[in-house]
Each structure stands twice: as structure tokens, then as C-alpha cells.
Amino acid sequence: MTEAATDTKQMIMSAARLMVQARGFNGLSFRELAKEVGVKSASIHYHFPTKGDLGAALARRYTEDAVLYFDGLLAVSDDPAAHIRGYTEVFRSALVNNNRMCLCGIMAAEHDDLPVEVRAEVDKFTKVNVKWLVKVLSRQQPAAQAQAQAQAQAQAQAQAIERHALAIFAAVEGAQLVARGRGDIAVFDQTIEAYRTAGLLP
Amino acid sequence: MTEAATDTKQMIMSAARLMVQARGFNGLSFRELAKEVGVKSASIHYHFPTKGDLGAALARRYTEDAVLYFDGLLAVSDDPAAHIRGYTEVFRSALVNNNRMCLCGIMAAEHDDLPVEVRAEVDKFTKVNVKWLVKVLSRQQPAAQAQAQAQAQAQAQAQAIERHALAIFAAVEGAQLVARGRGDIAVFDQTIEAYRTAGLLP
DNA sequence: ACCTGAACACCGTTCAAGT
DNA sequence: ACCTGAACACCGTTCAAGT
Numbered sequence: 001m002t003e004a005a006t007d008t009k010q011m012i013m014s015a016a017r018l019m020v021q022a023r024g025f026n027g028l029s030f031r032e033l034a035k036e037v038g039v040k041s042a043s044i045h046y047h048f049p050t051k052g053d054l055g056a057a058l059a060r061r062y063t064e065d066a067v068l069y070f071d072g073l074l075a076v077s078d079d080p081a082a083h084i085r086g087y088t089e090v091f092r093s094a095l096v097n098n099n100r101m102c103l104c105g106i107m108a109a110e111h112d113d114l115p116v117e118v119r120a121e122v123d124k125f126t127k128v129n130v131k132w133l134v135k136v137l138s139r140q141q142p143a144a145q146a147q148a149q150a151q152a153q154a155q156a157q158a159q160a161i162e163r164h165a166l167a168i169f170a171a172v173e174g175a176q177l178v179a180r181g182r183g184d185i186a187v188f189d190q191t192i193e194a195y196r197t198a199g200l201l202p
Numbered sequence: 203m204t205e206a207a208t209d210t211k212q213m214i215m216s217a218a219r220l221m222v223q224a225r226g227f228n229g230l231s232f233r234e235l236a237k238e239v240g241v242k243s244a245s246i247h248y249h250f251p252t253k254g255d256l257g258a259a260l261a262r263r264y265t266e267d268a269v270l271y272f273d274g275l276l277a278v279s280d281d282p283a284a285h286i287r288g289y290t291e292v293f294r295s296a297l298v299n300n301n302r303m304c305l306c307g308i309m310a311a312e313h314d315d316l317p318v319e320v321r322a323e324v325d326k327f328t329k330v331n332v333k334w335l336v337k338v339l340s341r342q343q344p345a346a347q348a349q350a351q352a353q354a355q356a357q358a359q360a361q362a363i364e365r366h367a368l369a370i371f372a373a374v375e376g377a378q379l380v381a382r383g384r385g386d387i388a389v390f391d392q393t394i395e396a397y398r399t400a401g402l403l404p
Numbered sequence: 405a406c407c408t409g410a411a412c413a414c415c416g417t418t419c420a421a422g423t
Numbered sequence: 424a425c426c427t428g429a430a431c432a433c434c435g436t437t438c439a440a441g442t
Contacts, residue, residue: 109311167396174376194369
């Protein structure tokens, strides 16, 4: 039976994710984590040899879950405004969950102090977000119209969309960071609304 | 002579600020800091009894310097667009300085893991930024026009400006966070430009 | 007034030892 | 296969002792 073992590993990951979302990667303690799970800290190392291994595993799963959710949004609606509402909802729900942050958002702040394998996974999360936002923004532009454009113009358009996508991701992460500091979910909502009013969000 | 003593204290603060901007408050080590300054770690405690005292002192001075710089911008020009260019330049220059972050931006991510006295100073930085941005945005609106408005309308306008200011602060912090992750100053510039294009920045 | 060595309880990590 | 106690070099902090 590998069931109990798998359960322990899952329990470690669940507890660790919450701890990192609250206090950052540097704020995560193996001894404290072990106490929460009900094992000794040396046992954590059996499942995750180093703290970097654990951090990378957390970020990888977090990104996988995000991809599933994001793709689900695209399948359920054709409205870019609805897509973006679903998008910002992920970041909102982290705050609702005891004022926590996006796992990769908080780790991004620790970027230069992160083990390389964790940093690589955090960077992948950014890439996945931007890629999905590009898809959403591209749908706004009728495909036929884009194809009718001259090639140079189409490339300039693609670059503008890429930058717009990155700007949305950055702005939403920033909104979460500031709202978390205020400890007020209304600040997040108002900031997102201000982005919409300005025209940054569709 | 308190000169040598003052020098040591200043050297500690300078070195510590750079370390925190690069690796966060949790990533700051008294022993490493002491080595950099050329004293023993116990000596750091003479000038700053706890790590929280040092962190709070760093954030306080950082905010004071920011206020001086921001007010200088207002004195030198009447153009809100120029004010905002000067504003984003502070965050840009941190990135130029070895891919560092705004001291309070990186500490904001560690918010819930910060000693209370540090957290208080970090929150003050946000307040100072928003207050200044409100001033800049309010200047766009001719004062006479604002006074001519009905009181209820003027209040709604003030609230909209407050939220706009918070949105700008959040977006700029987010731009820095994401650009820092990419290790590319061009990402910061393009994101700020995308904010401007969208109409978030004047 | 300023600095230090030594001790304390913490941390991630390793490893021989247990089941 | 999974867990553990004990040891290691780190960490912030304290304090008696030095100048």
C-alpha cells in the first residue's frame, strides 16, 4: 500500500502551499510544517530532499491547476470580459482565503533569493498567464480582420497584444499585493474596477 | 567624537537597504551584513537591537527620501504627465540598480511575516505614495471646476481620484515585480507604456 | 560609547538507525 | 517504503566582558 505515503506527501504539499501563500518561501519552516502535518522534519526531507524541491513542486502544481481553470473559462464563454472576470477571480479568492497571495506572486518578490529550480517554475507561471491573456485579447480582434492585415501590421498588432497581456498580469499582481497590504478585499475590487474604467481590462 | 559611530550606523543602513532590496527582509542576515560592514554581528544589535528595528529604520528613511523626491517633482513642473514620468523613474532606477526592487514593494510581499514595527512603516510608504498621486491627479482637474460642483458630486470625484491613485500605485508596483522576474528593464518600460496607452496613466 | 565571544533556541540538511 | 534522533553549520538574540 502506498496510500498512506501518498497521503502524507499530499498533506505536506497542501499545508506548505498555504504557509507559502501567507508568509513566502523564506517564511516556510520545515519544522513548523512537520508539526502541522504530524511528522518529524526529517520526514519532510524523505518526500522532498530539499526545500527547493518542495517549492518547485508547489509552483508546478499551482501552475497546472491554473492552466486547467483558465482553459475552463475559455470553454464556457466567448466573452473576453467574462474571461477576465474569471481571471481576476483567482487572485481575489486567494485574498479571501485569509488574506493570502498568489503562490507565484509572493515568490516572484523573493525571486533573486529563490533556489534556481523554484525560480524556473515561478517564471513558468508568468509565461502561462501571459500566454492565456494573449489568447483572450486576440479573440477580441476578429480573426478575419487580423488575416486581412499586411504582415508587418499583423506583427505590430501581435506585439501590442503581448505587451497588453503582460500589463494586465502585472497590474493584477500589483492589485493583489497592495490589497493584501491593506488587508481589505474592497481595495482589490476597486483597483480592478479602476483598471477596467481606464480601459486596461476588456 | 560620535563620527565613527555614526558612520558605522550609516554603513549598516546602506548595506542593509541594498540587501533587502535584492533578497527581501527575510533574506537579510545579520552575520552577512556584519561581514560586509566589517564588524561582528553582535555589533549590529548595538545600533539596532532587533532586526525589526533595522527594518523599520530602513523603511522610514526610504519613505522620507521618497517624499523629498516626490515633492521636488511637483516644484519643478506643472505637467501631470511629467510628474508621473518622474514617479515611475524611481521604480525604474531600482531595477537598473542590479535588478533590485522598491524596498517597500518587496517588503509588502512579506507583509504577514514582518515584525509589526516594520509592517507599520511599509504601510506608511503606500499611504505617502497614494497621497502624492492624489495630489497629482487632482491638479489635472481645474480647482475652480471642482469647487463649482455640488458637494455630493465633488465627493464622488474625490473618491474616484483616490481609487485611481491606488490603481496607479498598484500597477507600477506590479510592473516592477514582473519586470524584475524577467530580469529585463524593457519589460518595465513597455508595461508602463501600455498603462499610458490604456489611459491608466496621465 | 562602541565592540566582541560565547551561549541560546531556532533553521535546513544529512545520515545511520529503526520499522 | 517510510520515519526518526542526533549531529552539523547556519540564523537572530542576549549578555557579560572588554576598550
